[in-house]
Amino acid sequence: VHLYLSGGRWVQTGGSRTLSCNDSAYSFSAYCMGWIRQGPGKQREGFALIHTDGRTCYVDSVKGRFTISQDHAKKTLYLEMHSLKPDDTALYTCAATPYTCVSGSWSVFLDNTSAYWGQGTRVTVSS
Secondary structure, three states, X not given: OOOEEEOOOEEEOOOOEEEEEEOOOOOOOOOEEEEEEEXXXXXXXXXXXXXXXXXXXXXXXXXXXXXXXXXXXXXXXXXXXXXXXXXXXXXXEEEEXXXXXXXXXXXXXXXXXXXXXXXXXXXXXXX
């Protein structure tokens, strides 16, 4: 599994941005997928996941603003972000795990021995 990210850039506060995570050679259909991020001076955190059956889960800080989705035909995972805040500034990466993921539990994504990670893409939010 090789996850390639795109879409990171500077965004004005209140703006929107969509990140993409793609593996051209491998299908995600059997993997639970998630997005993790690490802001300056902060710990890495998982914040959005999508189960193999399409159910999604978000942490409260992004709920209602971010949407995780995937297109199996394109082998692409998306993160649609709206109403971006400076606190959203971080290195974002996608993660894929063959293990069962549990809504509200992020540990499987935060350990790179239980999940594959992309290389990261930086999102900077400011005025």
